[in-house]
Amino acid sequence: MTVPMSVASERRGKCELAFVVNGRRENIRVYPMERLLDVLRHELNLTGAKEGCGEGECGSCSILMNGELVNSCLVPALQAADAEITTIEGLAAESQLSALQSAFLECGGAQCGICTPGMILGARHLLNKNPEPNADEIREALSGNLCRCTGYAQIVEAVAQAARHRSSE
Amino acid sequence: MRSDPADYELIAPGKLQTVVQLLAEEPGKWLPIAGGTDIMVQYSAGKLPARKLVSIWNLPELRTVEISPNEITIGAACTYTQLREHNIIASEFPMLASAARWTGGIANQNRGTLGGNIVNASPAADSLPALLAYEAELILVSIRGERRVPYLGFHTGYKKMNLAPDELIRAIGLRRQFSGYLHYARKVGARNAQAISKVCVAALGRLRRHNGLDALGNMIEDVRIAVGSVAPIPIRLTDVERTVAGKSIEPELVQLARKAAAAAIQPIDDIRSTARYRAAVTGNFVAEFLQQLREQGKTA
Numbered sequence: 001m002t003v004p005m006s007v008a009s010e011r012r013g014k015c016e017l018a019f020v021v022n023g024r025r026e027n028i029r030v031y032p033m034e035r036l037l038d039v040l041r042h043e044l045n046l047t048g049a050k051e052g053c054g055e056g057e058c059g060s061c062s063i064l065m066n067g068e069l070v071n072s073c074l075v076p077a078l079q080a081a082d083a084e085i086t087t088i089e090g091l092a093a094e095s096q097l098s099a100l101q102s103a104f105l106e107c108g109g110a111q112c113g114i115c116t117p118g119m120i121l122g123a124r125h126l127l128n129k130n131p132e133p134n135a136d137e138i139r140e141a142l143s144g145n146l147c148r149c150t151g152y153a154q155i156v157e158a159v160a161q162a163a164r165h166r167s168s169e
Numbered sequence: 170m171r172s173d174p175a176d177y178e179l180i181a182p183g184k185l186q187t188v189v190q191l192l193a194e195e196p197g198k199w200l201p202i203a204g205g206t207d208i209m210v211q212y213s214a215g216k217l218p219a220r221k222l223v224s225i226w227n228l229p230e231l232r233t234v235e236i237s238p239n240e241i242t243i244g245a246a247c248t249y250t251q252l253r254e255h256n257i258i259a260s261e262f263p264m265l266a267s268a269a270r271w272t273g274g275i276a277n278q279n280r281g282t283l284g285g286n287i288v289n290a291s292p293a294a295d296s297l298p299a300l301l302a303y304e305a306e307l308i309l310v311s312i313r314g315e316r317r318v319p320y321l322g323f324h325t326g327y328k329k330m331n332l333a334p335d336e337l338i339r340a341i342g343l344r345r346q347f348s349g350y351l352h353y354a355r356k357v358g359a360r361n362a363q364a365i366s367k368v369c370v371a372a373l374g375r376l377r378r379h380n381g382l383d384a385l386g387n388m389i390e391d392v393r394i395a396v397g398s399v400a401p402i403p404i405r406l407t408d409v410e411r412t413v414a415g416k417s418i419e420p421e422l423v424q425l426a427r428k429a430a431a432a433a434i435q436p437i438d439d440i441r442s443t444a445r446y447r448a449a450v451t452g453n454f455v456a457e458f459l460q461q462l463r464e465q466g467k468t469a
Contacts, residue, residue: 013175032174032178033172033174033177033212034174035174035209035213054213056273056276056277059276069275069279070279071280073213074204074205076179076202076222078179078180079181079227122275125275126275140362142274143361143362144273144277144362146363
């Protein structure tokens, strides 16, 4: 028996996506295979996550999904249903930068800035799992985030400084 | 050309049973998607032939590692991060934990899955030589029931595998029988992180137990050597294994094994490396493995 065209195409089209982004509940209609990166940037106007390579190699679209670092260019929107998402826009409280953001500024960890949001989310993910990482652990944790400006030394220093700052609090 | 999301269907039934029913209703029409680290790359490039996808990400049945006295079974949608962080995998199957560490960056490890690495069937997949060396078994599920097959023989040619259109890998089984073995895993890529292998190897070896000054203490009792990125599928170097099994590890034997390794593979020139380089590295890995095994015999 062949499925009538109308039934087959019924499942296509947009779906409801309910999730929490930077602490705010969102309810939007999206195509289920839309990339989470595009949903964040185009539907929610959160342009912090950047598109670099679009294939999971560069990390500039990194965000946290349920606390896990993911490349948002590789997440179909439907898989973010009910998830808690954190983007770079969610780190600062009002105009008060997070310790990590301040450390990136102070150490020269941001130059052109394209990699910075992903780099900081990668660092956040690391510090959540390992509050006192050594330099090798920082480098391994950020190995999926490419930077073409800094040479990485300032970034590693920034993460180390943020870790020291947090542990002395 | 980038794909238009309006052309694709994706559903998330949330239950393994429903996924399996769907695969049976329209065999070959539905593509299971877990963490998307391969599928979404093809999709973004406009190269994904499937139009209907079914999400198996976060299905609890596929995310657990079950431990029994003789075996561990790893749910097919367990991520590399899970493999890296699991105590028993790290201590008893360290080559699999290493492969998980080598695969992509942290963001990819949080989404990429062991089952995905198997069905994506890249000749360069880092976890597959470890599965060959540990003689893993795959537990395949369909509406017809479950079957268990050795991973060896599952891949039959480039991107070809013994998986029926209505079947899904549910879990990967590993027997807990490798204490006392040397677990040797190495990868060569363009850089340490986030690079696809030029050659990757996983080898297991055990020497005959020492009895005081027994001259046979240096003799190889059991050995398995598997290599990726040197043939259309990851392969066991059975000729090399036969060459060295039962022998004592002397420089001549190492040379013989190195030559046998180069003869047993079918490497190609491609964007990542050359056939010549791959053959040389494979031989060096085999030689280094045997030397380390000999050293282990001295200290045992």
